[in-house]
Amino acid sequence: MIDTPIISVIGLGYVGLPLAVALARYYRVIGFDIDPERVAAIRRGEDRTGEVEPGALVESALEVxxxxxxxxxxxxxxVTVPTPVTATNEPDLQALFAACATVGRALRPGAVVVFESTVYPGVTEDLCGPTLERASGLKAGRDFFLGYSPERINPGDRVHTVDRITKVVAGQTPEIAHELARIYGRITSGGTFIAASIRTAEAAKAIENAQRDLNIAFINEVTMIFNRLGLSVHDVLEAAQTKWNFLPFxxxxxxxHCIGVDPYYLAHCAQAAGHEPEIILAGRRINDGMASYVAGAILAALEAPAGTAPRILVLGVTFKEDVPDLRNSKVADLIATLxxxxAEVAAHDPLADPAEAKALYGIDLEPDLDEIRGFDALVAAVPHQAYRDMAAVRLADxxxxxGLVADMxxxxxxxxxxxxxxxxQL
Incomplete structure (x- = not known):
C-alpha cells in the first residue's frame, strides 16, 4: 500500500485538469502536459476549457x-490523454502509447499506473502494460501495477463534477483496486465502485456512451419520420415525456470526444471478438448522417432569390451548448455540406477559439453579429445561452x-x- 502517494496526472485537458486540481486538495500532485503553452496558461490561472475557475487554479497546490x-x-x-478515432473510425491509440512511453521512462518499482482514457476491453493490460514494460524495463504485476478508472467528465456540467460523481475503479490486484478506491474516495462525495476487473471497468465505460448514442439515434430517426408527417418532434416529445418512464433525449x-467516438471502440472490440455489431453501428450511421439530413432540409426550405447562392449564417460551432470544445463538432459537417x-456560409460562436476553428475545420468565425445582416437563412446549430436569449427583433436584424429561421x-x-x-425546426 502507498501510504502517502505522490500523484502525476498526464494530460491537462477537459478531464485531466479538473481531476488534478481535485486531487491536489489532498495529495501532492504533478500535472504534466506536452504543450508548454498550456502549462504556462495554467500557471497564470487560465483554463481555456472553462472547466476550472481561475480562482481555483490560482489557489491550487497543483504543480504543473x-x-x-x-x-x-x-x-x-x-493517464488522461485523448483516445479519438481515425478518419476510418478505427481506434486511434497513438496519444495513449506516447503517454505510456513517457510514464514508462519515469516509472519506478512499486508504482501504479491508472488509465482514465476511454478504451475497449483489454487495452490497459494487453497493450498499455507491455508498452510501459518496454519503456521502463520493469514487469507489470510484479514491479509496477495497472489500474483503470473511467473518466465521466461532462464538459460544461457544473452538477456532475469529478468531486461529486461515483468513480469506478479497478486494479490489477484486489489490493491495488482498494488502494485506488481509497485515493479517489477522498476527492468525491459520490463514493467509489470497485469493478470486478480492469476489463470490466473498460467495458462499462464503453457502453455508457454507446447507450446514450443509441438513444439519441432513435430520437433522430423518429425526427425524420415526423418531419415527413408534418409534425414537430419537439411537440411530440413534449407530450411523450409526460409518461413517467419515457427517456427525455x-x-x-x-x-x-465521447458519444460520437466511444461506440466505435465498442464496435472494434466486437469485431475483433468475431461478432458483427448491428445496433451500435446503426446508431452511428444515423447520428453521423444527421448533419447531411439537416443541411438538406434547410436547403429545401430556402427561398433564395433566383440565380444567387443562398447566404446562410450558422450560430454555434462547438459540439454542445455553453462549452468551448470544438472536438469532433458535427456542425463543421453541416457547414461543409451546405x-x-x-451556399455561402458564415459562422459565429461566442465561446469557440477562432484560431482552433480555423485550424481544425477551415472555418473563419465572424467576430461580431452586429456587423452582419441580410442572410437568407439563420441556423441555430448550438443553443448557447447567448443565442437562447436573443430577442425576435434581433433575429430579424x-x-x-x-428569410428562414432554422431552429434545430x-x-x-x-x-x-x-x-x-x-x-x-426539427
Whole structure:
C-alpha cells in the first residue's frame, strides 16, 4: 500500500485538469502536459476549457510542468490523454502509447499506473502494460501495477463534477483496486465502485456512451419520420415525456470526444471478438448522417432569390451548448455540406477559439453579429445561452424579409417571430 502517494496526472485537458486540481486538495500532485503553452496558461490561472475557475487554479497546490523527468517523483500515475478515432473510425491509440512511453521512462518499482482514457476491453493490460514494460524495463504485476478508472467528465456540467460523481475503479490486484478506491474516495462525495476487473471497468465505460448514442439515434430517426408527417418532434416529445418512464433525449448533431467516438471502440472490440455489431453501428450511421439530413432540409426550405447562392449564417460551432470544445463538432459537417451545395456560409460562436476553428475545420468565425445582416437563412446549430436569449427583433436584424429561421434545437419555438420571417425546426 502507498501510504502517502505522490500523484502525476498526464494530460491537462477537459478531464485531466479538473481531476488534478481535485486531487491536489489532498495529495501532492504533478500535472504534466506536452504543450508548454498550456502549462504556462495554467500557471497564470487560465483554463481555456472553462472547466476550472481561475480562482481555483490560482489557489491550487497543483504543480504543473512540461518536463517529463518531473514524473519520476510520482508513485501513482494517472493517464488522461485523448483516445479519438481515425478518419476510418478505427481506434486511434497513438496519444495513449506516447503517454505510456513517457510514464514508462519515469516509472519506478512499486508504482501504479491508472488509465482514465476511454478504451475497449483489454487495452490497459494487453497493450498499455507491455508498452510501459518496454519503456521502463520493469514487469507489470510484479514491479509496477495497472489500474483503470473511467473518466465521466461532462464538459460544461457544473452538477456532475469529478468531486461529486461515483468513480469506478479497478486494479490489477484486489489490493491495488482498494488502494485506488481509497485515493479517489477522498476527492468525491459520490463514493467509489470497485469493478470486478480492469476489463470490466473498460467495458462499462464503453457502453455508457454507446447507450446514450443509441438513444439519441432513435430520437433522430423518429425526427425524420415526423418531419415527413408534418409534425414537430419537439411537440411530440413534449407530450411523450409526460409518461413517467419515457427517456427525455433530444434530436440533433452528435459530436464531441465521447458519444460520437466511444461506440466505435465498442464496435472494434466486437469485431475483433468475431461478432458483427448491428445496433451500435446503426446508431452511428444515423447520428453521423444527421448533419447531411439537416443541411438538406434547410436547403429545401430556402427561398433564395433566383440565380444567387443562398447566404446562410450558422450560430454555434462547438459540439454542445455553453462549452468551448470544438472536438469532433458535427456542425463543421453541416457547414461543409451546405457549402458543397453552393451556399455561402458564415459562422459565429461566442465561446469557440477562432484560431482552433480555423485550424481544425477551415472555418473563419465572424467576430461580431452586429456587423452582419441580410442572410437568407439563420441556423441555430448550438443553443448557447447567448443565442437562447436573443430577442425576435434581433433575429430579424440578421435575416432578410422572407428569410428562414432554422431552429434545430427548438430554442425559439415558443417565441413569436416577425411575420416577415419563416420558421423551420426539427
Amino acid at each position: 510542468t512540461a518536463k517529463p523527468e518531473r514524473l519520476a517523483d510520482a508513485t501513482v500515475h494517472i 433530444k434530436p440533433g448533431l452528435v459530436g464531441g 457549402r458543397s451545395a453552393g 440578421l435575416v432578410r424579409p422572407g 434545437k427548438g430554442i425559439w419555438r415558443t417565441r413569436a417571430l416577425p411575420g416577415t420571417l419563416r420558421r423551420w
